[in-house]
Amino acid sequence: MMIDVNNVSFSYGRKKSKVLDGFSMQLEKGAVYGLLGKNGTGKSTLLYLMAGLLRPQSGQVLYKGAEVTKRYPNILQDMFLVPEEFALPNVSLKQYVKLNAPFYPNFSDELLRNCLRDFDMNEDIHLGELSMGQKKKAFMCFALATNTSLLMMDEPSNGLDIPSKSQFRKVIASGMSDDKAVIISTHQVRDIDSLLDHVLIMDGSELLLNESVANICEKLYFAEQGMNEPTDDALYVQASVQGNSVILPNTYGEESKMNLEVLFNAMLAERVKMQSMFNR
Numbered sequence: 001m002m003i004d005v006n007n008v009s010f011s012y013g014r015k016k017s018k019v020l021d022g023f024s025m026q027l028e029k030g031a032v033y034g035l036l037g038k039n040g041t042g043k044s045t046l047l048y049l050m051a052g053l054l055r056p057q058s059g060q061v062l063y064k065g066a067e068v069t070k071r072y073p074n075i076l077q078d079m080f081l082v083p084e085e086f087a088l089p090n091v092s093l094k095q096y097v098k099l100n101a102p103f104y105p106n107f108s109d110e111l112l113r114n115c116l117r118d119f120d121m122n123e124d125i126h127l128g129e130l131s132m133g134q135k136k137k138a139f140m141c142f143a144l145a146t147n148t149s150l151l152m153m154d155e156p157s158n159g160l161d162i163p164s165k166s167q168f169r170k171v172i173a174s175g176m177s178d179d180k181a182v183i184i185s186t187h188q189v190r191d192i193d194s195l196l197d198h199v200l201i202m203d204g205s206e207l208l209l210n211e212s213v214a215n216i217c218e219k220l221y222f223a224e225q226g227m228n229e230p231t232d233d234a235l236y237v238q239a240s241v242q243g244n245s246v247i248l249p250n251t252y253g254e255e256s257k258m259n260l261e262v263l264f265n266a267m268l269a270e271r272v273k274m275q276s277m278f279n280r
Contacts, residue, residue: 001064002150002181003027003050008059010045019045021205022059029149030178031197031212035185036264041204043185044084047152050183051081063150077104079150082143084158088135090128097142104146111175112145118171119164133159140168144175151175152183157191169195193260201267208267211278213258219277221250222259235273236266249277 005025011018019042027033037043048054049061052068052075061068063075089096101107116122119137130138136159143151157165172182172195184192199216201209211219225231227243234246245262267274 001026001062002029004062005046005050006060006062008049008056008061010049010054010056018205020049020056023202023205023207024059025200025207025210027181027183029181032172032176032182032184032195033198033200034189034192034196034260035183035200035202036187036189036260037202038268039187041202043202044154046202047081047083047154047183047185050150051079051152052076053081078148079152080104080143080146080148082140082151082153082156084155086135086139088127088130088139090126092126093123093138093142096127097145100142101145104148106147108145108147111147112141114174115141115144115171118167118174120167133161133164136160137164137168140171144171149179150181150183152185154185155188156184157186157188165191189260189264193258196260199260199263201264203268203271208271208275209263209278215278216263217250217256217258218253219250220256220258220263221248221254222246222256222262223248235277236262236270238262238265247274 003026005023008020008023009018010020035043045054049056050068052071055069063079066072066075068075113123119141121137125138127135127138140156157168160168176182186192196213198212199209200207223246224240224242225244225246229243231237231244231246234248236247238245245259247262247266
């Protein structure tokens with residue numbers, strides 16, 4: 001097991017309500033995880049706890065069996081967090097790499113070059129002269145080049161234009177391997193749906209869904225229907241341009257493409273009905 005979040009509770013002060021209360025989750029290597037939830041439900045807090053940047057009031061977070069709050073160098077060298085908001089120093093990318101890359105023993109200059117090329121950037125850029133979107137792309141390239149076993153990204157597609165979002169998906173997919181795990185926290189579900197191997201949907205301290213994409217598509221059938229087509233058997237119905245986006249029980253074992261946005265809305269609106277499909 002790569003990550004074990006065990007009965008964790010956390011608040012940002014004694015008089016503040018708990019962001020997480022008895023939250024548990026286990027993640028394995030070899031998958032791209034989508035961590036979904038409404039704003040303010042604790043997604044970012046959970047990432048910071050997994051990175052050891054926040055300390056839980058109770059419970060523990062283990063990375064490959066070691067407590068992340070101990071912040072052992074060999075653990076920190078093997079994980080990387082790209083926060084939603086960050087600041088980069090007013091230096092060239094080459095200087096930034098020279099200063100920071102030595103901490104990561106598996107850092108790959110080749111991965112950095114390939115990632116920059118995919119984003120139509122080069123190694124000669126100066127971080128202080130970049131737009132926010134370009135800074136995000138440069139930082140994501142450095143993150144991938146660290147070649148850590150665990151990569152966590154908080155709202156990585158925010159600030160990216162449409163072509164860059166497409167390149168982002170390509171970059172993440174190309175950097176995956178069986179011994180790595182990527183966790184992408186977002187509420188912009190359309191930006192990552194084709195990337196994911198596994199879906200995590202949280203609502204506060206409750207993990208509403210923790211299933212592989214393969215299992216989701218085995219249990220559920222996603223379809224677009226005309227406005228006048230019957231929806232009596234549907235688990236969830238959402239109005240769409242074509243008429244209705246529906247989720248049905250996959251009674252006949254048919255193949256369908258997961259609609260992550262509709263699945264997310266269904267889990268929030270019909271959690272008991274949807275969860276029953278996976279508890280059978």
